[in-house]
Amino acid sequence: xxxxxxxxIGAHQRIIFKVSRMYRNSPxxxxxxxxxxVYQLWRAxxxxxxxxxxxxxxxxxxxxxxxxxxxxxxxxxSLSEHPPDLADTSDTxxxxxxxxxxxxxxxxxxxxxxxxxxxxxxxxxxxxxxxxISENYVGVKLNRIREKLKTLSNSKN
Amino acid sequence: MNxxxxxxxxxxxxxxxxxxxxxxxxxRVRNHPSLHKLRIKFMTEIVALTAFLFLFYDGLDxxxxxxxxxxxxxxxxxxxxxxxxxxxxxxxxxxxxxxFREALAKQVYSLKRLAVFSLTxxxxxxATLLFFLTYQTAFTQRKYxxxxxxxxxxxxxxxxxxxSWQRKITHFRQLEADF
Numbered sequence: 001x002x003x004x005x006x007x008x009i010g011a012h013q014r015i016i017f018k019v020s021r022m023y024r025n026s027p028x029x030x031x032x033x034x035x036x037x038v039y040q041l042w043r044a045x046x047x048x049x050x051x052x053x054x055x056x057x058x059x060x061x062x063x064x065x066x067x068x069x070x071x072x073x074x075x076x077x078s079l080s081e082h083p084p085d086l087a088d089t090s091d092t093x094x095x096x097x098x099x100x101x102x103x104x105x106x107x108x109x110x111x112x113x114x115x116x117x118x119x120x121x122x123x124x125x126x127x128x129x130x131x132x133i134s135e136n137y138v139g140v141k142l143n144r145i146r147e148k149l150k151t152l153s154n155s156k157n
Numbered sequence: 158m159n160x161x162x163x164x165x166x167x168x169x170x171x172x173x174x175x176x177x178x179x180x181x182x183x184x185r186v187r188n189h190p191s192l193h194k195l196r197i198k199f200m201t202e203i204v205a206l207t208a209f210l211f212l213f214y215d216g217l218d219x220x221x222x223x224x225x226x227x228x229x230x231x232x233x234x235x236x237x238x239x240x241x242x243x244x245x246x247x248x249x250x251x252x253x254x255x256x257f258r259e260a261l262a263k264q265v266y267s268l269k270r271l272a273v274f275s276l277t278x279x280x281x282x283x284a285t286l287l288f289f290l291t292y293q294t295a296f297t298q299r300k301y302x303x304x305x306x307x308x309x310x311x312x313x314x315x316x317x318x319x320x321s322w323q324r325k326i327t328h329f330r331q332l333e334a335d336f
Binding site for chain 2: 002005006007009010011013014015016017018021031032034035036038039040042043044047060061063064065067068069096097100101108109110111113116119120121129130131132133145146149150
């Protein structure tokens, strides 16, 4: 079973990287969260029954683990320190990616979970099933998050 | 900017740099960022308390105190050890299955129960220890001052522990309400 688990997680470790990077600021904290998620996935793996996609299962455990690991509130990070301008087509991919993660970290924990599923191209029905909120409310929440991100992106212009 | 444009950034982000061997190491408690340290801390506490249980009878004149006082102390230490074990189990097994709202609701419920048990076991342990140490003691003014200082210290520790539990519970309640 360990072999199958490691192959599966190895193939989908990008998801864990992204969740860790979205929920933690420093590389050390991201590494710790990555490890915690892998540990929780390993413990939950025997109960995985292929009833959902493996990526959905990984997202569910990873996001739940990121939110379940309580940490004292730290001062909110600032996005205003000259973030790369997304409207500028000369931006490199890595700059846009860096901006994206910094922007995501300004959102609340629940908003981060929702937008990550949306960015991964999950349907409203799938997001509703993972989060436990209605499809309509998923739409409402995502619209608010889109507005927030748009404001952040426009704030420099 | 259209947020949908960020989908490609999100989907291509991350690395696939860890080998199966490195991932395998992460499935072990001994390599866990916090569980390993926590396990050592709990084990040390359990060993120290168990040693105390064996030593108090001679060292702290347990033989000269009534049986019921000795039994109370033993029970309070056992409850404290059980609380440590439950806390470790909770940290090792956070509720991460099910949808987020269900998981968070269970988390809040489980935290509340743990908080009540933890605070109760601390109060029982502190009260019993003080009772044991002061039983049949001829109190002088100096001893009353020492006892008062101990009670104030225990009370402050309990208060900060209660605040800390409340902060955690409020955090998860808020998170649940956010969904």
